[in-house]
């Protein structure tokens with residue numbers, strides 16, 4: 001696979017199955033996550049450093065790390 | 071990360087469970103874990119209780135995470151499905167109203183006080199040491215036994231899924247969590 005430019009990881013939430021418990025918010029070192037209106041977690045891609053702590057913590061395992069173009 | 075006072079509410083949750091062994095009437099305090107989340111969701115459209123103040127979630131997080139009592143595996147797919155989560159909420163509410171009905175019967179004098187704690191909606195444990203009779207009507211105690219049964223049952227379920235899956239797996243199907251999320255969804259829907 002040809003690499004075009006730099007890549008980095010960001011966390012992405014599966015909005016359909018997120019239970020909005022907020023466990024991810026508590027462990028994020030960058031305050032990149034907030035719970036929107038008590039319904040779903042939202043991750044600010046530009047603030048996320050892709051450490052994966054939220055994904056590890058999420059009880060429903062609905063966070064995934066994805067590669068994006070930096 | 072900086073700790074706040076509300077990060078220690080797991081102590082209150084633990085204390086609550088212990089107090090029920092000494093005097094069942096303390097079970098009434100559990101209503102706080104029922105009304106506070108509802109107030110957050112109904113009045114402010116947020117899961118602020120789950121997100122910040124829930125001591126039970128913290129307790130599972132601590133035992134499963136800090137003490138390492140969890141296998142840290144993913145919960146099975148069906149457990150996070152809407153069918154299961156909403157189904158469990160419905161079941162939980164039905165059992166809750168049955169408990170209220172039994173309390174009513176004792177208040178009405180149609181039934182005697184049962185000094186038992188029922189685990190997992192089936193196993194009756196004698197619990198008479200925690201009740202010596204009081205100034206209050208036996209119905210007050212009946213509610214306490216019923217409510218404590220619910221709290222202990224959900225703690226046991228939470229502990230089992232904590233061991234098997236992630237520390238806070240209980241939060242995936244916790245009826246209060248599901249109910250408050252539903253209320254928030256309804257509120258968002260109405261405003262949109």
Ligand code: SF4
Pocket residue numbers: 013017018019020021022023024025035040041057058059060061062063
């Ligand atoms: S921990 Fe998982 S389920 Fe809970 S709010 Fe975050 S993404 Fe949603």
Ligand code: SF4
Pocket residue numbers: 010011027028029030031032033043047048049050051052053054055
């Ligand atoms: S991957 Fe790390 S930085 Fe990104 S949202 Fe999750 S916890 Fe925060």
Ligand code: SF4
Pocket residue numbers: 021107119120121124125126127240241242244245246247248
């Ligand atoms: S889902 Fe239930 S146990 Fe988890 S934080 Fe919310 S109220 Fe507490």
